[in-house]
Amino acid sequence: MFTNQFHTLVDVIRERSNTTDHGIRFIESDKNETFISYRQLFDEAQGFLGYLQHIGIQPKQEIVFQIQENKSFVVAFWACLLGGMVPVPVSIGEDDDHKLKVWRIWNILNNPFLIASEKVLDKIKKYAAEHDLQDFHQQLNEKSDIIQDRIYDHPASLYEPDADELAFIQFSSGSTGDPKGVMLTHHNLIHNTCAIRNALSIDLKDSFLSWMPLTHDMGLIACHL
Template sequence: MEQFQTLIEIIQDRASRAENGIIFISGDTQEEYVSYSQLLEQALQVLHQLQEKGVQPGNKLIMQIEDNHTFVNVFWGCLLGGIVPVPVSIGNNDEHKMKLFKIWSTLTCPYMIADHKVLEQLEKYSHQHEMLDFFDSVKEATFSSHDFDYSDQNKGTIHQSRPEDLAFIQFSSGSTGDPKGVMLTHENLVYNIRDITNQTGMTSSDAYLGWMPLTHDLGLIAFHLTCVIAHAKQLIMPTALFIRRPSLWLKKVSEHKVTQICSPNFGYKFFLDQYKSKTADNWDLSSVRMILNGAEPISVELCHVFMEAMSVHGLKKNIMYPVYGLAEASVGVSTPPLDKDNFVTIHLNRQQLHVGEPIEEVDSSDKRCLTFEDLGY
């Protein structure tokens, strides 16, 4: 693989080639294809309009954008201009709104780009909690995600970022205490996505379908950015669409001959709970060469149930790989080797798991047994 120094070098190289890009899925029959060349073009248009508003290299820009196409345009526009994007998940409950305000307070003079609906919800929340003065300062530095004009052919000025420069800030999805921002440099991200690509054997002949939110490290780094460096085709399905119609996930895998998918453990159960074999008679999942399972504890039993159920559609039974990652390490930490048994289960005495205690392996029938999955190297 080529030796890139920054994410900017990667997108410029991929845009210079004719093949592959992103398919944005918004429904059963609603899809939009954007090549990597078009992505670069649109990101530079966004950058121009941000620079016209006075956003400078090094400024932080909180992203509250639901539409995936707009999200990637803004994200790459920021990277190209040396602006630091801060993707934050959009939540409907008060806890998420307070988290956003805490993140705002953590950053120095940030800007925000947000959907109209997000601003309305924040204003309502601020009124209920007597925080209108604070909200007014937020609103003053906020741009609407609906105002970008792609008929404007002007392009922004690219900032010459260095490997050690801050690329973006990732706020951990951990639920304890105040939100903590992980500062990721171009070097952090280039190394991690390169290594994920090498470990999974991803190439430009692969097609990867993901439904995890792009505000999550699994969706943004392990999926979107890794596909870009691998120059693979990527299909992005909104998380809300997967929640409404989980069967559409594998239906699209069949239609597009997708080779790689990924989900947290719960996604496989959620899919199975609503799966009806009679509506999937014509599915062909034989193109899938790898399924990654990460982001939460893994149930080996559930993995086997899912793979067995989907084998009737041609899915190979030995292609699910349990993996581990965390935001503080960009995303990827460990994967099992591709040439060995991908499920290695360890049964331990649950009464001897404190720090400093020697672990004791027990039989799976032992009442003290707690089962763990080996997540590779």
């Protein structure tokens, strides 16, 4: 039986950063794969956190994700956790319903900031401009940024969360009404992943292959975490 040795997800990534021979392989196509060790993930997340702090993002601020690239998503996710910011992963879609969902979630949050892939951000801004959402369009101009596939190397200040602090918010699909956010604490997520590990008898020799999107709880919690 695996017992919990961590209190927060920050404890987890800090401990895993000692590992250079295990990590994550991102399969972009049949001829394109990228491997990042847990050490590299920790370093890149710190670099991106430094950038977020440089542009004024504060602890406990909600960060809406509209990130297409899986590696960039994972780096940004851990950067937010290391800085005490609250990731809000939201699925990406081409139709107007998905863009409407982003607007609805934006209005629910207290002080949101949007991190997005460049093409996705352009489409959300265009949607806002064409659907009489001037306030949303103006806020996006002031409170959004494009995530790029590069190494960020700004110095970072790490945040030490308590176990019962909010780690991230998982929103429902919103297909039957306004999307509803589930508040997930570090304590919730540590115990959930430990339960999954025990149920499946996972050890260090095992690997996971996941096709689930990281905006889905099965992709992010059950597989990645």
